[in-house]
Amino acid sequence: MSNTNTVAVIGTGVIGNGWIGRFLAQGQDVIAFDPAEGAEERTRNVVAQVWPELEKLGLAEGASQDRLTFVSTLEEAVQSADFIQENVPEREDIKKSVLTSIDQHAKPDAIVGSSTSGITATTLQEGLQHPGRVIVAHPFNPVYILPLVELVGGRATDDVQMERAKAFYQSIQMKPLVIKKEIEGHVADRLMEALWREALHLVNDGIVTTEEADAAIIYGAGLRWAQMGPFLTFHLAGGEQGMRHMLEQFGPALKKPWTKLEAPELTKDLKEKVIEGCESHAGDVPISELEDKRNEFLVKLLDLVEDYWPQSKI
Amino acid sequence: MSNTNTVAVIGTGVIGNGWIGRFLAQGQDVIAFDPAEGAEERTRNVVAQVWPELEKLGLAEGASQDRLTFVSTLEEAVQSADFIQENVPEREDIKKSVLTSIDQHAKPDAIVGSSTSGITATTLQEGLQHPGRVIVAHPFNPVYILPLVELVGGRATDDVQMERAKAFYQSIQMKPLVIKKEIEGHVADRLMEALWREALHLVNDGIVTTEEADAAIIYGAGLRWAQMGPFLTFHLAGGEQGMRHMLEQFGPALKKPWTKLEAPELTKDLKEKVIEGCESHAGDVPISELEDKRNEFLVKLLDLVEDYWPQSKI
Incomplete structure (x- = not known):
């Protein structure tokens, strides 16, 4: 072509x-x-x-x-x-x-x-x-x-x-x-879905509001994931030994009951909690204005990723 | 103080x-x-x-x-x-x-x-x-x-x-x-752990390499999560109706078997796959140099988040 x-x-x-x-x-x-x-x-x-x-x-x-x-x-x-x-x-x-x-x-x-x-x-x-x-x-x-x-x-x-x-x-x-292999939900949605399920549980159980769950991502892992994803982020968290040290030190935590293993029931209550949480977080700003801001942000962020992490092979 | x-x-x-x-x-x-x-x-x-x-x-x-x-x-x-x-x-x-x-x-x-x-x-x-x-x-x-x-x-x-x-x-x-409530792993690590488990499964099952899993986050959800987290991201994906429409349209997908429900066994093979994936992705660049790049990136990204999303209440 x-x-x-x-x-x-x-x-x-x-x-x-x-x-x-x-x-x-x-x-x-x-x-x-x-x-x-x-x-x-x-x-x-x-x-x-x-x-x-x-x-x-x-x-x-x-x-x-x-x-x-x-x-x-x-x-x-x-x-x-x-x-x-x-x-x-x-x-x-x-x-x-x-x-x-x-x-x-x-x-x-x-x-x-x-x-x-x-x-x-x-x-x-x-x-x-x-x-x-x-x-x-x-x-x-x-x-x-x-x-x-x-x-x-x-x-x-x-x-x-x-x-x-x-x-x-x-x-x-x-x-x-x-x-390389066909799999339900492909790859990225499966990763998102895993996080999304746990986030819904945390809201459902009254641990955090939707806005707090968002903040827990934005100001922590989200900033790193945007640059290097979950694996390379942990590679850097392992010090000079990288992922090898990371898996030795934190591998066992995988077996802890840190995440709910099943998707929560989307009850009417949970739905309302999630919807109201988002609406109150967004305040009076119309979705179209939020979209404009998101787009401006993403354009600048993409430039940053390109400047600082250009070597990705895909 | x-x-x-x-x-x-x-x-x-x-x-x-x-x-x-x-x-x-x-x-x-x-x-x-x-x-x-x-x-x-x-x-x-x-x-x-x-x-x-x-x-x-x-x-x-x-x-x-x-x-x-x-x-x-x-x-x-x-x-x-x-x-x-x-x-x-x-x-x-x-x-x-x-x-x-x-x-x-x-x-x-x-x-x-x-x-x-x-x-x-x-x-x-x-x-x-x-x-x-x-x-x-x-x-x-x-x-x-x-x-x-x-x-x-x-x-x-x-x-x-x-x-x-x-x-x-x-x-x-x-x-x-x-x-507000004590819970194992607090909040952010539970969210990270959920995504991490699924990422390990995808590598373990030969669907993607660690570098590809990273790319699936970096160039998609990661860019959005750094700005507004998972909930508000979906709020915007729902169009003018926001999260209300999103839950109606995609709520049922929660019940699909899109994610493995249990943590994968950290076998020697899986460990080596993950370690080699990260080491090959990082190439010859020493961890300390990767850290410098990460830090420069994060400083600029934080400025961006502050400029474009300053209204978070936490």
Whole structure:
């Protein structure tokens, strides 16, 4: 693929719109389809809102919001696309039906990436005519800023297509993490989910408020994880002997009952606690304003990570 | 307490030395005691190494590395101290014996903070003459930069002393999180441990390398958690409806088998995988150089968090 491709985006919710922002900023031609009323207006508003941050991150040559076209059928959207990103609701029946249509109308060598967080590529490929070019390509919100995308092939995935997909996502300034085995929830969501479950337990048991749980991450581990993740963080905590010393000293704590092993029941009470905690923490600031602040912050933080930790191989 | 106190630091390993760096940078007089050979030299080297970063963070008036004194007995260290920070090895018998000596020799109203990650304040207070001033004050590595300190009282803790302790830690530019109930591992370590267990499973099962697991955090959730923690991050991911929508849409995923529920066995194989993963990721760069880079990064990141997310109430 050249640096300029025609990219089709199917489904324009939060994730689909995030992809559109990234694709446009990276100089791609984007054709979008979503059957929902008002979808085009919502997408154009989102892209306009975040464009100043995308400019700060750096636009590709020729990047323009005008290179977005909305069309009224899936067939029109995918027929000329080099690359197709599917972001329809997270239900197996809906995903499979949409992927079947894509399979029928797309060029045979167009790559199809699904943003699914919970369905495997092997499942998505079942019954397709060209299953070899279908992969999971799972991004993180906000997609137009966060560089991580998890790529997972299914049983039918063609290695060459996976390489092409990886090169494409790299060309739009992403960090593709190719996951070698299919596993429910992929990798990043499993890590997040583990922390999230324990956080819910702590709130449920009245140990902390949601705001306090957030602070326990922000002012401690979160600052380190943003730079080097959990493993290298512990490597540095082990002194000159690194991880070797760390595992000797703290390995046994793994067996302590420090974490609840099961997910808590999402009772009405727990739900309300969590919702009220977040609403009160956010105060009167509308979500859109919080998003602007988050985006400005992330753009600067990404620069920092790049300056101080550029040697990551993925 | 005034802004200048005499602070005793008992035990000068990684955590004790981290405290010393912070106390000195915040203009405190520090008296240290550690029976290990060469302890004073190691401490002075660590403090000198990190001092440039502490200057960037901002030194308090009169702050000086010269305000550190090493003494040769615990009694000498604590007798004139307003505040005592205990950092001896994480074993209940050692901690209790040291705390009994501190209790005998310290001024009755000196506050005693223990850096323990895994022992409760109630346990530490047992049998002491002045248990009301003993609290858990659990910091995070590197202590001279990361602002989080978890404060947990025991059954005997005096509310007035807890308030004094909180004010003291705030005065040295920390974010004290007062935890209302005693719980094993406190809060932040439980959250970290949950993620850590799952990360170990993913490595153990051959899904990712340690470096890939780190990347899955760095380029995705880590960037967001450093700013707003897990709850507010999800609040923003829910769109205009915030956490309410988030829980409706993704709540059911809690019940999916996305995370291993038990800690993995730390087999020799898994240990080696983790150690080699970290060593290969770090390459030829010595740990001390990685630490310098980490520190420079964290100082800038803290400025960013302060600029973009100053309204946290803790």
